[in-house]
Amino acid sequence: MTVPGTARFVVVGAGVHGLSVAVHLAEALGSGDDVVVLDKQRVGAGASGISGGIVRNFYRSPATNEIVSRSVEIFELDPALFGFRQVGYVAVVPEAQADELEVIAAQHVDVGYPSTLVRGEEAVTEHMRMLFPDWRAIGSTALLHEQRSGWADARTTVEALAGMARSAGVRIVEGAEVTGVGDGAVESSEGDIRCEAVVLAPGPWARELWAIAGLPASLVVAGQERRPFHYWQVREGEYEHAGAALDPRAPVVHLDADVPVSEHLPDHWGIYFRPGLGRGVAAGGLPLALPDDCELDPYGPSHPVLGATTAEFDDAITTALAWALGRFDGPRERWASSSGASQTCFTPDSYPIVGWLRDGVYGVLDSNHGFKMLALGKLAAVELLGGKAAELSAFRLDRFAQAALHPVSASPYPWT
Ligand SMILES: Cc1cc2nc3c(=O)[nH]c(=O)nc-3n(C[C@H](O)[C@H](O)[C@H](O)COP(=O)(O)OP(=O)(O)OC[C@H]3O[C@@H](n4cnc5c(N)ncnc54)[C@H](O)[C@@H]3O)c2cc1C
The missing domain is CATH 3.50.50.60 (FAD/NAD(P)-binding domain)
Incomplete structure (x- = not known):
C-alpha cells in the first residue's frame, strides 16, 4: 500500500x-x-x-483501574475475536504488600470491577487450593482475585x-x-x-x-529534571514440564514473595504465570534496568544481547513455579525452556x-x-x-x- x-x-x-x-x-x-x-x-x-497479553487490574493507580475496566469491556465485546480468555487473575502477596491489596480492592469497588480480597495465610492457601489443589507456596498473607481479568493471545x-x-x-x-x-x-x-x-x-x-x-x-518531574523515558528489560518464557501442565482454564497468577527460594531470586521477588499457547507455562518477571539510551533495534528477542535471557533466569522461574505448585517437583532437567527478553519503555x-x-x-x-x-x-x-x-x-x-x-x-x- x-x-x-x-x-x-x-x-x-x-x-x-x-x-x-x-x-x-x-x-x-x-x-x-x-x-x-x-x-x-x-x-x-x-x-x-x-506481549504476554495479561489483562489485570492489579494497579495502585485509581485512574488506571478505570481504564482497565473500560478495556475489559472492549475485550468482552468479542472475546474470541480478540483471543481473550476471561479466566481471572489472582495476585498473591506477602504481608509487606497486604495493606496495598486492601487499597486496590477498595479502588475496584469504586470503579465497579469485581474482585475478591482474602487475608490471612490459612485463608489464602485455602483459596489457592480451590484453584490449584497442589498449591504450596508459603508466607502469602493476602490475595486479590479479579474475576473479569485474564489474558489475550x-x-x-x-x-x-x-x-x-x-x-x-x-x-x-x-x-x-x-x-x-x-x-x-x-x-x-x-x-x-x-x-x-x-x-x-x-x-x-x-x-x-x-x-x-x-x-x-528533559522534563521537570516533581521539581527534578529527568529524561522523559527510561527502559527496562522484561524477561518471559514458555516452560514445558515433562510430567505436568496447567489447565488451559487456570487463572493468571501473579506471585510476589519474600521467602528465599533460589539464589537467583532477590529477597523480594515476583513472577507471573499462565497457561501457554501450547502445553507449557508462560511465565516471566524479574525485570532488569537498561540504560536510557539502550539500542531499540533489532527489537525484543531478535536483539543479540538485549533480547537474550540467562540460564539463571530460567532456573529462577522454574524453581519458583515448583515452589508454588507441587506438580512441578523434580530436577531442572524435567523442564524445557524457551525464553527471551525485550526492551520496554517507561515514562517517569x-x-x-x-x-x-x-x-x-x-x-x-x-x-x-x-x-x-x-x-x-x-x-x-x-x-x-x-x-x-x-x-x-x-x-x-x-x-x-x-x-x-x-x-x-x-x-x-x-x-x-
Ligand atoms: C515481553 C513483553 C511482555 C508483555 N506483557 C504484557 C502483558 O502481559 N500485558 C500487557 O498489557 N502488556 C504487556 N506488555 C506490554 C505491551 O506489550 C505494550 O504495552 C504494548 O504492546 C505497547 O503497544 P504500542 O502500540 O504502544 O507499541 P508497539 O506494539 O511497540 O508498536 C509500536 C509500533 O511503532 C512502530 N514504529 C516505531 N518507530 C516508528 C517510526 N519512526 N515510524 C513508523 N513506525 C514506527 C514499530 O514498528 C511498532 O510496530 C508486554 C511487553 C513485552 C515486551
Whole structure:
C-alpha cells in the first residue's frame, strides 16, 4: 500500500495503541477513509506482537483501574475475536504488600470491577487450593482475585484490531518509517502526508518519536529534571514440564514473595504465570534496568544481547513455579525452556502519557501496560475529534511538572 498525499489523521505505529486509536476514529467518523496508520516495519512488529497479553487490574493507580475496566469491556465485546480468555487473575502477596491489596480492592469497588480480597495465610492457601489443589507456596498473607481479568493471545488481538481497522477503510502502510513530524505534515520514508493531526503511538520507540516531533529533551518531574523515558528489560518464557501442565482454564497468577527460594531470586521477588499457547507455562518477571539510551533495534528477542535471557533466569522461574505448585517437583532437567527478553519503555512515573503534546501532535505513549489499556485508543479518538475524555486527566504530560504523579506500588514491579 502506498502513502497518500493527505489524510485527516496519521497514526504512527501499528501496535495495540495505534490500531485502537485508528479503529475508534473510524468508528466515530463512520469510516476510516481519512485515517492512515504508518509502521516502519509491520503490524505487531513492536511490543504488541510478543506481549504476554495479561489483562489485570492489579494497579495502585485509581485512574488506571478505570481504564482497565473500560478495556475489559472492549475485550468482552468479542472475546474470541480478540483471543481473550476471561479466566481471572489472582495476585498473591506477602504481608509487606497486604495493606496495598486492601487499597486496590477498595479502588475496584469504586470503579465497579469485581474482585475478591482474602487475608490471612490459612485463608489464602485455602483459596489457592480451590484453584490449584497442589498449591504450596508459603508466607502469602493476602490475595486479590479479579474475576473479569485474564489474558489475550497477543497476536490474535493485534490481527483483530488491524482487521477491524482495514475493514472500516483505514489504510495501514507497512514499511513506512516516520522521519519528520512538522506542522500539519508527516514525513516518511515512503512519502510525506499533509494532515490535520498526527498521533504518536510508537511503543518503545517513544524516545525517537519524541525527538523527531521536537519535544523537550528533559522534563521537570516533581521539581527534578529527568529524561522523559527510561527502559527496562522484561524477561518471559514458555516452560514445558515433562510430567505436568496447567489447565488451559487456570487463572493468571501473579506471585510476589519474600521467602528465599533460589539464589537467583532477590529477597523480594515476583513472577507471573499462565497457561501457554501450547502445553507449557508462560511465565516471566524479574525485570532488569537498561540504560536510557539502550539500542531499540533489532527489537525484543531478535536483539543479540538485549533480547537474550540467562540460564539463571530460567532456573529462577522454574524453581519458583515448583515452589508454588507441587506438580512441578523434580530436577531442572524435567523442564524445557524457551525464553527471551525485550526492551520496554517507561515514562517517569511508569504510566502512559496521553493527550495533545503540541499543536497537531497527540500522543498515546505507552508505559508497558498496552493490552490492559486498550481503551486509551477509544478515549484518544474522542479527543482527536474535539471532545474531552475526563478519564484521561491523570495521564497528561503536565502531571510531571505539577507533581501529580501516579502512586508507586510496594510490589517488586515499579510499574504496578
Ligand atoms: C515481553 C513483553 C511482555 C508483555 N506483557 C504484557 C502483558 O502481559 N500485558 C500487557 O498489557 N502488556 C504487556 N506488555 C506490554 C505491551 O506489550 C505494550 O504495552 C504494548 O504492546 C505497547 O503497544 P504500542 O502500540 O504502544 O507499541 P508497539 O506494539 O511497540 O508498536 C509500536 C509500533 O511503532 C512502530 N514504529 C516505531 N518507530 C516508528 C517510526 N519512526 N515510524 C513508523 N513506525 C514506527 C514499530 O514498528 C511498532 O510496530 C508486554 C511487553 C513485552 C515486551
